[in-house]
Amino acid sequence: xxxxxxxxxxxxxxxxxxxxxxxxxxxxxxxxxxxxxxxxxxxxxxxxxxxxxxxxxxxxxxxxxxxxxxxxxxxxxxxxxxxxxxxxxxxxxxxxxxxxxxxxxxxxxxxxxxxxxxxxxxxxxxxxxxxxxxxxxxxxxxxxxxxxxxxxxxxxxxxxxxxxxxxxxxxxxxxxxxxxxxxxxxxxxxxxxxxxxxxxxxxxxxxxxxxxxxxxxxxxxxxxxxxxxxxxxxxxxxxxxxxxxxxxxxxxxxxxxxxxxxxxxxxxxxxxxxxxxxxxxxxxxxxx
Numbered sequence: 571x572x573x574x575x576x577x578x579x580x581x582x583x584x585x586x587x588x589x590x591x592x593x594x595x596x597x598x599x600x601x602x603x604x605x606x607x608x609x610x611x612x613x614x615x616x617x618x619x620x621x622x623x624x625x626x627x628x629x630x631x632x633x634x635x636x637x638x639x640x641x642x643x644x645x646x647x648x649x650x651x652x653x654x655x656x657x658x659x660x661x662x663x664x665x666x667x668x669x670x671x672x673x674x675x676x677x678x679x680x681x682x683x684x685x686x687x688x689x690x691x692x693x694x695x696x697x698x699x700x701x702x703x704x705x706x707x708x709x710x711x712x713x714x715x716x717x718x719x720x721x722x723x724x725x726x727x728x729x730x731x732x733x734x735x736x737x738x739x740x741x742x743x744x745x746x747x748x749x750x751x752x753x754x755x756x757x758x759x760x761x762x763x764x765x766x767x768x769x770x771x772x773x774x775x776x777x778x779x780x781x782x783x784x785x786x787x788x789x790x791x792x793x794x795x796x797x798x799x800x801x802x803x804x805x806x807x808x809x810x811x812x813x814x815x816x817x818x819x820x821x822x823x824x825x826x827x828x829x830x831x832x833x834x835x836x837x838x839x840x841x842x843x844x845x846x847x848x849x850x851x852x853x854x855x856x857x858x
Contacts, residue, residue: 571608571609571612573641573642573645574595574605575605575608575609576638576641576642577595577642578591578595578597578601578602578605578606579605579606579609579617579634579635579638580635580638580639580642581594581595582602582606582618582625583617583618583627583631583635583708583709584663584709586624586625586626587625588602588603588625606618609634613630613634615628615630615634616628616630616631617630617631617634618631627707632707632708635707635708635709636708639708639845643660643845643846646659646660646846646847647660647846657688658686658688658689658846658847658850659688659689659690660689660690660845660846660847661689661690661691661692661847662689662690662691662692662711662845662847662848662851663692663694663709663710663711664691664692664693664694664710664711664712664713664714664851665693665694665695665696665700665701665704665705665710665712665713665714665715666693666694666695666701666713666714667695667696667697667698667701667714667715667716667764667765667766667834668695668760668789668790669766669790669806669807669810670714670716670834671693671695671714672790672810672814673807673809673810673813673814674714674729674730674834675693675714678854678855679691679693681854682850682851682854685850685854686847686850689847689850694710697760697761697762697763697764697765697767698715698716698717698719698763698764698765699762699763699764699765700763701713701714701715701837702715702719702721702724702837705724705837705838705839706721706723706724706839708839711838711845711847711848711851712836712837712838712848712851712852713836713837713838714729714834714835714836715765715834715835715837716732716765716766716832716833716834716835717765717768717769717832717833717835718833719835719837723839723840724837724838724839724840725837725838725839725840726835726836726837727835727836727837727852727855727856728833728834728835729833729834729835729836729855730833730834731831731832731833731834732807732808732809732831732832732833732834733807733808733809733830733831734766734769734805734806734807734808734825734829734830734831734832735805735806735807735808735811735822735823735824735825735830736748736770736773736803736804736805736822736823736825737794737797737803737804737805737806737811737820737821737822737823738797738803738820738821738823739797739798739800739819739820739821740821741800742755742803742821742823743821743823744823745777745823745825748774748777748779748803748823749777749778749779753781754781754782754783755774755779755781755782755783755802755803756782756783756784756785756801756802756803757770757771757774757782757783757784757785757802757803757804758785758787758793758796758797758801758802758803758804759784759785759786759787759793759804759805760786760787760788760793761786761788765832766804766805766806766832767805769805769829769832770803770804770805772829773805773825773826773829783802785801785802793806794815794818794820797820798818798819798820803823805825807832808822836852836855838852
């Protein structure tokens with residue numbers, strides 16, 4: 571077992587792909603498969619379940635991914651400690667909601683990257699549920715998500731309380747117009763697991779609006795464009811619309827305070843700060 575074996579396994583686990591691991595580690599797919607099988611033989615456990623389409627970590631695989639990352643982090647910390655120039659190196663993989671990635675994250679990332687330019691930084695987007703699962707399975711070092719997250723294995727740090735609003739065109743320019751609509755109301759939203767989608771569905775159901783149709787989209791710009799085209803409504807932070815999309819033909823509809831406030835939080839695994847880069851990143855969040 572060597573460091574390259576660990577790096578190959580980490581890439582397979584994080585990307586759920588032999589092909590991507592081979593490309594990242596500058597090797598061939600057959601070698602990736604052979605190294606993973608070697609690790610499994612050395613450890614006496616099955617690390618991955620494989621089908622023709624999907625690669626998933628077993629419970630033992632999740633535990634080994636944590637251990638492999640800790641080993642890499644320890645070596646990176648040692649390398650940093652003996653670096654006479656005081657340069658911090660290593661890799662940090664952070665997740666974020668698309669709205670956070672578009673609006674809140676850039677300033678945080680700019681400060682961090684400018685201070686630690688030798689750090690490799692990867693930003694992945696997804697829904698709140700997706701990001702939580704990836705942090706819990708050690709595929710992400712941390713993530714910015716929305717809602718009141720509670721999990722015994724997670725540290726949850728509040729970042730900001732967002733004021734939410736329904737985003738529409740004048741066609742549905744008020745709560746009253748939504749209630750008077752005789753047509754199904756289309757919700758332009760991300761996939762299941764999106765906290766904003768859940769909040770919007772809960773709000774409209776409480777209002778007695780049950781004739782709802784879902785249109786799922788995978789990008790924030792697609793959602794904004796579809797709403798502007800009159801296809802339906804969505805729910806997003808009011809300040810995001812004000813600062814990033816003020817030039818668009820959109821209407822911001824105020825909603826009851828019960829639904830209007832949604833916290834954005836940063837999550838990481840407990841006892842995860844063996845990763846020096848994660849420590850520094852978390853400090854940069856607190857310093858903002």
